[in-house]
Amino acid sequence: MTNTGTLSRYWMFSDEYTQDPYPFLAQLRAEQPVCRVETPDGVRAWVVSRYDDVRDALSDPRLGRDIGKLYAALGKQLGQEIKPADEISNHLANSDPPRHTPLRKALTFAFTPKRVRGLRDGWEKVVDDLLDEMVRTDNRDLVSGLNEPLPIITIAQLMGVPDADWPRFLVWTNTLRRVDASDPTGIIAEHTRQLSDYLKALIATKQRTPQDDLISALVHADEDKRLTAAEALSTAFALMTGGNDTTTSLLNGSFAALLTHTGEADKIRADWSLLPNAVEELLRFTSPLINSLQRVTLEPVELCGVKIPKDEIIIISLAGANHDPHAFADRAAELDITRPKPAHVSFGYGIHYCLGSHMSKALTELAIRRVYERFPGIRLAVHPSEVRYRPGLMVRPMIDLPVRF
């Protein structure tokens, strides 16, 4: 284990952590399983990093996701009132029971594995078109050519966005990726408004004329599972913010891992039946979300012997859990695509467990297979150490992934 020395309060915001969080997380698990951190703008939080503690924290009802309570706690620390944009953020991932329960029930009912299976044939064409475009334009960056556009195009298809609207949709959602950034020109607010207006009109159309898509299913279900137009709007934002960067991150991490562990890639190419288990291992190994959504303590709690007051922010390290040697037999740092059913926490655990897990796994399997079938000689065009990431509290966005076909 690399020891990173005494951790400063800001270790989680250092470039060393962004580029390679695992030595920091190994030190945390060994020395400070519940560790205090501070953001550069002065917010204090606690980080939980061991596998068992992470699962306990994700299923602890005293650690809430209610966005109003979370923002109130953040505002208290910063000495200013912060309000979430209700229209788009008042969704299941940002709520606790009892509000969470019916919203989740409605989405679970509409977003079935059967619906995902029905879309799969169309995805193959989307992947092939994106790869054709990469060849035509001489773009050899898998991030911009395939991994960024693929998830949002398929989420748009899932929701029932007409194909002709994808270009606008891509522009808006690319802006949404930067939702954490400051917005001096107002472009993020403007694009969020345009996307919101677009989705309101789309939902109204689906209410009048239902089709075979997720939004129609949400607004036309039986009464106990039906969403209002306002609930469907925030749910659509949950799907886009929950499914887009996360799936891009899994695709980025998976290709980077396979292109640097060519022996593992060769095993898959020799026997495609290994692919589903390989994607589970890639989910564990790459941890597309390094941390879950933040929690707020709804009452005083004790985690690993540390007493934490009410209204404190908790960061749950999924990457820390996924690389915990106690959970993965001391070979946690290795990529082993034949590891039997790795019980990773990349999709979370408990009541907020990811509802898009089947979709993102199917999409990743397809993308890996098509890329290797079409470009059997594909190689990384840079040294692995040149694959760099941007900082991010949940996703570490990969900057680019240059390849040779």
Ligand code: HEM
């Ligand atoms: C590799 C891709 C993905 C990863 C790693 C991922 C990860 C996660 C995680 C960790 C959570 C739980 C968050 C928490 O408890 O703090 C979650 C929740 C969720 N995910 Fe995903 N996700 C992925 C893809 C998707 C896709 C494609 C969709 C939909 C199109 C989606 C929709 C959701 C929704 C709606 C929730 C909230 C569920 C709830 O609050 O009950 N995710 N996801």
